[in-house]
Amino acid sequence: DTEVTQTPKHLVMGMTNKKSLKCEQHMGHRAMYWYKQKAKKPPELMFVYSYEKLSINESVPSRFSPECPNSSLLNLHLHALQPEDSALYLCASSRQQAGGANVLTFGAGSRLTVL
Amino acid sequence: AQTVTQSQPEMSVQEAETVTLSCTYDTSESDYYLFWYKQPPSRQMILVIRQEAYKQQNATENRFSVNFQKAAKSFSLKISDSQLGDAAMYFCAYRSANTGNQFYFGTGTSLTVIP
Numbered sequence: 001d002t003e004v005t006q007t008p009k010h011l012v013m014g015m016t017n018k019k020s021l022k023c024e025q026h027m028g029h030r031a032m033y034w035y036k037q038k039a040k041k042p043p044e045l046m047f048v049y050s051y052e053k054l055s056i057n058e059s060v061p062s063r064f065s066p067e068c069p070n071s072s073l074l075n076l077h078l079h080a081l082q083p084e085d086s087a088l089y090l091c092a093s094s095r096q097q098a099g100g101a102n103v104l105t106f107g108a109g110s111r112l113t114v115l
Numbered sequence: 116a117q118t119v120t121q122s123q124p125e126m127s128v129q130e131a132e133t134v135t136l137s138c139t140y141d142t143s144e145s146d147y148y149l150f151w152y153k154q155p156p157s158r159q160m161i162l163v164i165r166q167e168a169y170k171q172q173n174a175t176e177n178r179f180s181v182n183f184q185k186a187a188k189s190f191s192l193k194i195s196d197s198q199l200g201d202a203a204m205y206f207c208a209y210r211s212a213n214t215g216n217q218f219y220f221g222t223g224t225s226l227t228v229i230p
Contacts, residue, residue, distance in 0.1 A: 031216050042206055042220035043160075050216060090160065094216070102210070103150065104218060106160040 002027060004107035006091050012113045015081060021110045023074040023091030030096035031055075032074040033104070034066060037088045049074060050096055081114045088112075117142045119209050121221035128197045129229050135182075136192045136224045138207030146212035149183065149190045152220075155203040163205070166190065168212075194226075202228045 004025045013019050023032065031050050035043035048056035049068040063085075065077040074091055091107040118141040128134035140149070147168045154160040166174045166183050173181050178195045194201055207221040 033216075040204065040223065040225065042223055045218070048216045056216060096216075102148075102216075103162055103165060104152075104208075105162075106152075108159045 002105070004091055004093055004105050006089075006107035006110050008110055009108065010111050010113075012115065013078065013081065014115050015083075017081075018077070018079045020078065021076040021089055021091075021112070023076075023107055024072055025093045025105070026072055027093065027105065028071075028095075029093035029105070030071060031094045031102075032068060033090075033092040033094075034074070034076050035090040035092065037090055037109070039088075043090055047076075078112070081112075083114050086112055086114045117144075117209050117211070117219045119207055119219050119221040121205075121207055121224050123224045124222070125225045125227070127227040127229055128194070128201075130197055130199060132197055133193060133195045134197055134226065136194075136205050136207075136226070138190045138192070138221055140188050140190065140207075140209050140219075140221075142188065142209065142211075144211055144213070148210045148212065149181075150208040150210070150218075151179070151181070151190075151192045152206045152208060153201075153203045154206065154223075155200075158203075160206075164192065197228050199228050199230065202226055 034046040037043045046060045047066040052068045067075040088109045090109045092104040120139045149166045151163040153163045164176045182191045204223045206223045209219045
Protein backbone atom coordinates (compact mmCIF):
# COMPACT_ATOMS: atom_id res chain seq x y z
CA ASP A 1 0.00 0.00 0.00
CA THR A 2 1.65 3.21 -1.18
CA GLU A 3 -1.24 5.59 -0.71
CA VAL A 4 -2.39 8.32 1.56
CA THR A 5 -6.19 8.26 1.76
CA GLN A 6 -8.16 11.36 2.67
CA THR A 7 -11.85 11.64 3.49
CA PRO A 8 -14.08 13.32 2.66
CA LYS A 9 -13.07 14.49 -0.82
CA HIS A 10 -15.43 17.46 -0.58
CA LEU A 11 -16.89 19.19 2.45
CA VAL A 12 -19.24 22.15 2.70
CA MET A 13 -19.83 23.56 6.13
CA GLY A 14 -21.29 26.59 7.80
CA MET A 15 -19.32 28.82 10.10
CA THR A 16 -20.93 27.30 13.19
CA ASN A 17 -20.46 23.66 12.22
CA LYS A 18 -18.00 21.16 13.63
CA LYS A 19 -16.50 18.72 11.17
CA SER A 20 -13.38 16.60 10.79
CA LEU A 21 -11.03 15.69 7.99
CA LYS A 22 -9.42 12.28 8.09
CA CYS A 23 -6.20 10.91 6.69
CA GLU A 24 -4.85 7.37 6.69
CA GLN A 25 -1.65 5.68 5.50
CA HIS A 26 -0.30 2.18 5.88
CA MET A 27 3.24 2.69 4.62
CA GLY A 28 4.77 2.64 8.06
CA HIS A 29 5.55 6.34 7.84
CA ARG A 30 6.02 7.95 11.23
CA ALA A 31 5.67 11.58 10.16
CA MET A 32 2.32 12.99 9.05
CA TYR A 33 1.49 16.46 7.83
CA TRP A 34 -1.41 18.79 7.23
CA TYR A 35 -1.07 21.41 4.49
CA LYS A 36 -3.50 24.07 3.32
CA GLN A 37 -3.47 24.95 -0.37
CA LYS A 38 -5.23 27.76 -2.17
CA ALA A 39 -5.77 27.62 -5.94
CA LYS A 40 -2.54 27.86 -7.96
CA LYS A 41 -0.50 28.41 -4.78
CA PRO A 42 2.02 26.17 -3.05
CA PRO A 43 0.95 24.11 -0.06
CA GLU A 44 1.30 25.90 3.28
CA LEU A 45 2.39 23.78 6.20
CA MET A 46 -0.02 23.70 9.12
CA PHE A 47 1.02 20.84 11.39
CA VAL A 48 3.51 18.00 11.55
CA TYR A 49 3.25 14.93 13.74
CA SER A 50 6.34 12.90 14.41
CA TYR A 51 5.86 9.53 16.14
CA GLU A 52 2.32 10.58 16.98
CA LYS A 53 3.47 13.74 18.74
CA LEU A 54 2.90 17.25 17.44
CA SER A 55 6.31 18.51 16.37
CA ILE A 56 5.48 21.54 14.22
CA ASN A 57 2.56 23.95 14.57
CA GLU A 58 2.85 26.84 12.16
CA SER A 59 0.82 29.30 14.25
CA VAL A 60 -2.44 27.95 12.96
CA PRO A 61 -5.65 29.44 14.44
CA SER A 62 -7.20 27.35 17.20
CA ARG A 63 -10.30 26.70 15.10
CA PHE A 64 -8.11 24.02 13.49
CA SER A 65 -7.29 21.20 15.89
CA PRO A 66 -5.10 18.30 14.77
CA GLU A 67 -5.13 14.84 16.27
CA CYS A 68 -2.98 11.79 15.65
CA PRO A 69 -4.70 8.79 17.31
CA ASN A 70 -2.07 6.32 16.06
CA SER A 71 0.76 6.00 13.60
CA SER A 72 -1.60 5.42 10.64
CA LEU A 73 -4.26 8.05 11.27
CA LEU A 74 -4.34 11.82 11.26
CA ASN A 75 -7.39 13.98 11.85
CA LEU A 76 -8.05 17.67 11.48
CA HIS A 77 -10.97 18.91 13.56
CA LEU A 78 -12.67 22.03 12.28
CA HIS A 79 -14.81 24.40 14.30
CA ALA A 80 -16.11 27.93 13.77
CA LEU A 81 -14.29 28.32 10.48
CA GLN A 82 -14.29 31.45 8.37
CA PRO A 83 -14.98 31.72 4.62
CA GLU A 84 -11.29 32.45 4.04
CA ASP A 85 -10.51 28.96 5.35
CA SER A 86 -12.01 27.53 2.18
CA ALA A 87 -9.17 25.66 0.50
CA LEU A 88 -7.78 22.27 -0.43
CA TYR A 89 -6.45 20.52 2.66
CA LEU A 90 -3.68 18.09 1.90
CA CYS A 91 -2.44 15.33 4.11
CA ALA A 92 1.03 13.90 3.56
CA SER A 93 3.28 11.38 5.19
CA SER A 94 6.97 10.55 5.15
CA ARG A 95 9.50 8.38 6.87
CA GLN A 96 10.85 9.90 10.02
CA GLN A 97 14.46 10.36 9.08
CA ALA A 98 16.68 13.05 7.74
CA GLY A 99 17.94 11.07 4.77
CA GLY A 100 16.96 11.20 1.13
CA ALA A 101 14.25 8.61 1.55
CA ASN A 102 12.28 11.15 3.54
CA VAL A 103 10.01 12.35 0.76
CA LEU A 104 6.44 13.50 1.06
CA THR A 105 3.65 11.24 -0.17
CA PHE A 106 0.47 13.28 -0.57
CA GLY A 107 -3.17 12.37 -0.40
CA ALA A 108 -5.64 13.61 -2.99
CA GLY A 109 -6.89 16.28 -0.62
CA SER A 110 -10.15 17.37 0.95
CA ARG A 111 -11.72 20.39 -0.70
CA LEU A 112 -13.36 22.49 1.98
CA THR A 113 -15.92 25.22 1.36
CA VAL A 114 -17.01 27.38 4.27
CA LEU A 115 -20.25 29.26 3.75
CA ALA B 116 13.71 29.88 6.72
CA GLN B 117 15.00 28.79 3.39
CA THR B 118 13.63 30.51 0.30
CA VAL B 119 12.73 28.71 -2.91
CA THR B 120 12.04 30.82 -5.98
CA GLN B 121 10.33 29.81 -9.19
CA SER B 122 10.48 32.82 -11.48
CA GLN B 123 8.21 31.42 -14.19
CA PRO B 124 4.56 31.48 -13.09
CA GLU B 125 3.48 30.00 -16.43
CA MET B 126 5.18 28.09 -19.19
CA SER B 127 3.98 26.40 -22.35
CA VAL B 128 5.50 23.76 -24.61
CA GLN B 129 4.53 22.04 -27.82
CA GLU B 130 3.83 18.36 -27.52
CA ALA B 131 7.00 16.30 -28.13
CA GLU B 132 9.24 19.31 -27.48
CA THR B 133 11.51 20.00 -24.51
CA VAL B 134 10.89 22.51 -21.75
CA THR B 135 12.95 23.64 -18.79
CA LEU B 136 11.47 24.92 -15.54
CA SER B 137 13.66 27.07 -13.32
CA CYS B 138 14.15 26.97 -9.58
CA THR B 139 16.61 28.76 -7.34
CA TYR B 140 16.96 28.52 -3.60
CA ASP B 141 18.72 30.29 -0.81
CA THR B 142 20.46 28.37 1.95
CA SER B 143 23.57 28.48 4.07
CA GLU B 144 23.57 24.72 4.54
CA SER B 145 25.75 22.32 2.63
CA ASP B 146 23.67 19.17 3.02
CA TYR B 147 20.11 19.19 1.76
CA TYR B 148 17.66 17.65 -0.68
CA LEU B 149 15.77 19.14 -3.58
CA PHE B 150 12.56 17.90 -5.15
CA TRP B 151 10.22 18.57 -8.02
CA TYR B 152 6.56 17.80 -7.38
CA LYS B 153 3.83 17.73 -10.03
CA GLN B 154 0.17 18.56 -9.35
CA PRO B 155 -2.15 17.97 -12.32
CA PRO B 156 -5.45 19.88 -12.32
CA SER B 157 -7.73 18.50 -9.59
CA ARG B 158 -5.36 15.62 -9.03
CA GLN B 159 -2.88 14.42 -6.49
CA MET B 160 0.54 15.95 -5.97
CA ILE B 161 3.23 13.44 -6.84
CA LEU B 162 7.01 13.38 -6.65
CA VAL B 163 8.69 13.75 -10.03
CA ILE B 164 12.35 13.68 -9.12
CA ARG B 165 14.72 14.32 -6.23
CA GLN B 166 18.35 15.33 -5.90
CA GLU B 167 20.74 14.92 -3.00
CA ALA B 168 23.01 17.95 -2.66
CA TYR B 169 26.06 15.80 -1.96
CA LYS B 170 25.71 14.08 -5.33
CA GLN B 171 27.32 15.83 -8.27
CA GLN B 172 25.51 13.67 -10.80
CA ASN B 173 22.21 15.09 -11.97
CA ALA B 174 19.17 12.97 -11.24
CA THR B 175 17.12 11.55 -14.10
CA GLU B 176 13.78 9.76 -14.21
CA ASN B 177 12.82 8.71 -17.73
CA ARG B 178 11.89 11.93 -19.59
CA PHE B 179 12.58 14.09 -16.55
CA SER B 180 16.04 15.31 -15.63
CA VAL B 181 17.50 18.06 -13.51
CA ASN B 182 20.36 20.48 -13.89
CA PHE B 183 21.70 20.91 -10.37
CA GLN B 184 24.18 23.75 -9.95
CA LYS B 185 25.09 23.77 -6.27
CA ALA B 186 27.31 26.84 -6.33
CA ALA B 187 24.67 28.82 -8.17
CA LYS B 188 21.91 27.36 -5.97
CA SER B 189 19.96 26.43 -9.05
CA PHE B 190 17.84 23.34 -9.66
CA SER B 191 16.04 23.31 -13.00
CA LEU B 192 13.77 20.58 -14.34
CA LYS B 193 13.96 19.49 -17.97
CA ILE B 194 11.04 17.64 -19.48
CA SER B 195 11.86 15.94 -22.77
CA ASP B 196 9.37 14.72 -25.37
CA SER B 197 6.55 16.58 -23.59
CA GLN B 198 3.22 14.81 -23.39
CA LEU B 199 -0.28 16.11 -22.78
CA GLY B 200 -0.24 14.40 -19.40
CA ASP B 201 2.67 16.59 -18.33
CA ALA B 202 0.34 19.58 -18.06
CA ALA B 203 0.31 20.49 -14.38
CA MET B 204 1.57 22.82 -11.66
CA TYR B 205 5.17 22.03 -10.87
CA PHE B 206 6.56 22.88 -7.46
CA CYS B 207 10.22 22.93 -6.53
CA ALA B 208 10.93 22.06 -2.90
CA TYR B 209 13.87 22.11 -0.49
CA ARG B 210 14.51 20.11 2.63
CA SER B 211 17.44 20.39 4.99
CA ALA B 212 19.31 17.19 5.76
CA ASN B 213 19.33 18.26 9.40
CA THR B 214 15.62 18.83 9.86
CA GLY B 215 13.72 15.98 8.32
CA ASN B 216 10.20 17.36 8.39
CA GLN B 217 10.37 20.92 7.10
CA PHE B 218 9.87 21.19 3.35
CA TYR B 219 10.02 24.60 1.66
CA PHE B 220 8.06 24.99 -1.54
CA GLY B 221 8.45 27.43 -4.40
CA THR B 222 5.46 29.33 -5.76
CA GLY B 223 4.99 26.92 -8.63
CA THR B 224 5.05 26.96 -12.43
CA SER B 225 1.92 26.18 -14.40
CA LEU B 226 2.88 24.15 -17.46
CA THR B 227 0.59 23.98 -20.49
CA VAL B 228 1.25 21.40 -23.20
CA ILE B 229 0.00 22.44 -26.63
CA PRO B 230 -1.12 19.61 -28.93
